[in-house]
Amino acid sequence: FVANCTLQFQELLRTTGASDTFEGWVDLEPEGKVFVVITLTGSFTEATLQRDRIFKHFTRKRQRAMRRRVHLINGHKFMATYLRQPTYCSHCREFIWGVFGKQGYQCQVCTCVVHKRCHHLIVTACTCQNNINKVDSKIAEQRFGINIPHKFSIHNYKVPTFCDHCGSLLWGIMRQGLQCKICKMNVHIRCQANVAPNCGVNAVELAKTLAGMGLQPGNISPTSKLVSR
Incomplete structure (x- = not known):
């Protein structure tokens, strides 16, 4: 993509x-x-005068490409992705199981990885620059949003730790990644710019609450009064 x-x-x-x-x-x-x-x-x-169409069989590679559709959720562009290493879901924080086929969904813009069952529950907007500009220019029309920035600092991990954004392992012996001082979120240094400003927000419980109100988290537009700290 x-x-x-x-x-x-x-x-x-x-x-x-x-x-x-x-x-x-x-x-x-x-x-x-x-x-x-x-x-x-x-x-x-x-x-009506043109000759009948001649239909050609797609190759298997072409058929796989045709099936890879983009799922638009809150600005995210999720596509089914084959994960080559152990990965955790950035929404529910559970392990993404599977060996064959495409085990999870990955946003092609901010690189966050989620379960197929979780991709429509994402409550935070994609952090790509294009989406940020749209949010800033249409703030009067917005109705829901989260803007609680994280406070990241370099951290040394003594046990194997996975990134809470892209879901993959934080490699290295020292200074492997960043940890938020408030909510203890762990991310790669390369993922910091793509992390949504949702410090302290329980995305799973928020999605359940919205579902109980009959609202689809992925279809809610942001608010003019952003939640801030």
């Missing part, structure tokens, strides 16, 4: 007007742009 973009066919027809060719820049998610040239040919009447 590199980037994703959507171009509505109705918008394409409206933009081209009398012309049969569309040329322009299209915004990509999470960030970037791509220049596309699209030529519209044929019509509904001409379509």
Whole structure:
């Protein structure tokens, strides 16, 4: 996964007007742009005169690529991922079991890893820069959000410890990672910039509370009054 973009066919027809060719820049998610040239040919009447389509069998590799869909939850772009090392879920903190196939879901932007059963329960927004800018520009329209920054510092671990963000092991003998002074969250140094500002928040209990209210955590928009400490 590199980037994703959507171009509505109705918008394409409206933009081209009398012309049969569309040329322009299209915004990509999470960030970037791509220049596309699209030529519209044929019509509904001409379509009946065209010869029948010849369907070709997809290769197994192509079929696997087609099945990898992106799940959009609170700005996260989760995709089923094969985990090559022992990994823990960043939501429920439980081990992600499995040997064959794709055991968990990973956000292609902030790299957090979760169970398949947990990906729709994520209550914090993705921390990618593009999403942060959108939150700041539309703060008056927001209704729910969490903004409690962590206080990380370098930490020496005496026992094997796993990152609470990407779920993988903190490697090394000394200064293996960072630990929050408040909630004791452990993360890689490389993961610090991607960690959501949810210090002290029990994401599992919050998701259960929202579910009890009939709300889907992944479909709640942020609030104009952000929870802060």
